[in-house]
Amino acid sequence: MGEVISVQEELLERNRLLAAKVNYDLTSRGVFAVNVMGAPGVGKTTVLLNLIPLLDKPSFVIEGDIQSDIDTRKMRAAGIPATQINTDGACHLDSPQIAGAIPADLAGFLFIENIGNLVCPAEFMIGEHIKLLIVTPVEGADKPYKYPLAFEKADVIVVNKLDLLPHVDFDWDYFADGVGKLNQRVPLFKVSGRTGEGFEAVAQWLTEKARGVLS
Amino acid sequence: MHEYPITQAIVETAERHARRHRAARVTAINLVIGDHSGYLADAIELYFDIVAKGSLAETARLNIERVRPMLRCAVCGGLFRRRPFEFSCPEPGCGGEGAPTDIGREFLVKSIEIETD
Numbered sequence: 001m002g003e004v005i006s007v008q009e010e011l012l013e014r015n016r017l018l019a020a021k022v023n024y025d026l027t028s029r030g031v032f033a034v035n036v037m038g039a040p041g042v043g044k045t046t047v048l049l050n051l052i053p054l055l056d057k058p059s060f061v062i063e064g065d066i067q068s069d070i071d072t073r074k075m076r077a078a079g080i081p082a083t084q085i086n087t088d089g090a091c092h093l094d095s096p097q098i099a100g101a102i103p104a105d106l107a108g109f110l111f112i113e114n115i116g117n118l119v120c121p122a123e124f125m126i127g128e129h130i131k132l133l134i135v136t137p138v139e140g141a142d143k144p145y146k147y148p149l150a151f152e153k154a155d156v157i158v159v160n161k162l163d164l165l166p167h168v169d170f171d172w173d174y175f176a177d178g179v180g181k182l183n184q185r186v187p188l189f190k191v192s193g194r195t196g197e198g199f200e201a202v203a204q205w206l207t208e209k210a211r212g213v214l215s
Numbered sequence: 216m217h218e219y220p221i222t223q224a225i226v227e228t229a230e231r232h233a234r235r236h237r238a239a240r241v242t243a244i245n246l247v248i249g250d251h252s253g254y255l256a257d258a259i260e261l262y263f264d265i266v267a268k269g270s271l272a273e274t275a276r277l278n279i280e281r282v283r284p285m286l287r288c289a290v291c292g293g294l295f296r297r298r299p300f301e302f303s304c305p306e307p308g309c310g311g312e313g314a315p316t317d318i319g320r321e322f323l324v325k326s327i328e329i330e331t332d
Contacts, residue, residue: 002242002330007232011224012252012322091217120217123253181300 015124018095022102022127026110030215033110033127034206037150038134040116043160045071046193047134048111049078054203057108057214062101064093064115071113092120098127108214109206118143122150129213130155137161137170144178152182155209158202162192218258221322222266225259228324229272238329241272245326249282249319256281275327284319294318 026033036044045063052059061082063071066089075082085097093114102110112128114121122131133154135143138161144151151157157179179186187205191198225244233241248256256279267273285294288304290311295304297313304311 002328003236003238004326004328005232005236006326007228007324008326009228009324010322011221011228011324012320090220120253 015095018099019125019127022095022099023125023129026102026106026127027129027213029106030213031106031108031110032210032213033112033129035121035126035128035131036111036113036134037118037121037131037154038116039118039139042116042134042136042139043193044113044116044134045074047158047160047191047199048113049074049080050191050193050196050199051202051206052080052109052111053078054199055109055207057207057210059109059111060103060106062093062098062110062112064097064113066090066115087115091115091117092124093126094124095126109210118147118150122147122153130209133157134160137165137168140169141171141175142178144175144182148182151179151186154183154186156187156189156202156205158189158191160191160193162190162198163194218254218262219266221254222259222262225263225324226267226270226272229275229327230270232327233271233329236329237331238271239332240330241275241327242330243276243278243328244272244324245278245280245328247280247282247321247323247325249284249321251284251315251319252322253320254322272327280325282319282321285316286313287316288313 038044048061059080061075061080063082063084065071065086067086069084072082072084083101085093085101098112131154133150135157189198189202229241229244248254260277263277283296286297286302287294288309288311291304291306291309293304293306295313302312304313
């Protein structure tokens with residue numbers, strides 16, 4: 001056997017430290033950052049397009065996708081400043097990417113629309129103050145049981161596509177029970193990105209939550 | 216898929232320490248990976264040979280020590296392993312609930328084994 005060299009390097013510490021640094025930087029600038037997570041197609045972009053106009057502070061959006069700038073273009077068409085990060089394969093955004101994408105003149109809210117993925121984004125802090133999870137009745141009521149970490153880590157859960165509820169099988173009690181076992185105090189909001197209903201309550205909650213940070 | 220960058224970080228770390236000690240090669244890398252670190256040990260082993268090719272760690276053996284996540288009880292302070300869908304403390308008569316700790320979230324390059332020719 002060769003010589004043993006002690007290394008003792010915690011590889012995740014680098015990422016965690018950078019996330020903490022990004023968060024500290026945002027807080028000291030009076031910016032409240034929201035990490036928006038959810039499976040592909042749940043309506044992350046649509047929820048933001050409905051929510052942002054209801055907030056009384058400006059918002060900036062960092063769009064994360066494996067490829068394309070479709071979401072950034074939607075934001076800009078709606079008059080919301082946004083920038084696109086393409087990971088070209090990585091399944092979640094990370095702190096270095098966020099640190100590099102934050103504009104110098106930021107104020108108000110920073111929304112980070114993470115890669116559409118119910119698995120990986122939950123595992124990583126990227127400088128946000130809260131994690132906002134979006135789910136829909138179309139995906140089924142068993143998601144908390146199958147993807148526990150996403151539901152554990154969420155600070156708020158928005159159930160979108162409420163208008164489709166009559167057309168799918170969704171056992172709300174089964175869903176809420178699953179969430180409750182993992183995350184006892186998380187607020188659940190019901191919205192429809194299509195009709196616009198339900199977003200006032202989310203905007204109010206978010207504004208209240210951001211009160212300690214926003215300048 | 217996200218095991219690729221961290222496997223690169225493992226190889227980079229091993230090489231850096233190996234060079235410091237003027238090693239000819241790295242024969243083993245000893246890792247400690249928590250089940251809740253966000254990375255799968257199997258996937259790292261899968262990527263390792265690809266990522267390590269051409270480096271000083273090309274022929275290194277990966278030794279992975281696994282760490283199971285532990286919760287700490289808010290009432291009695293005891294550490295325990297969580298059972299599915301509950302946070303309750305297993306200590307008889309305690310009745311407390313556990314909170315996640317850093318135990319199980321490690322991703323440590325503990326040590327490397329080198330050969331100098």
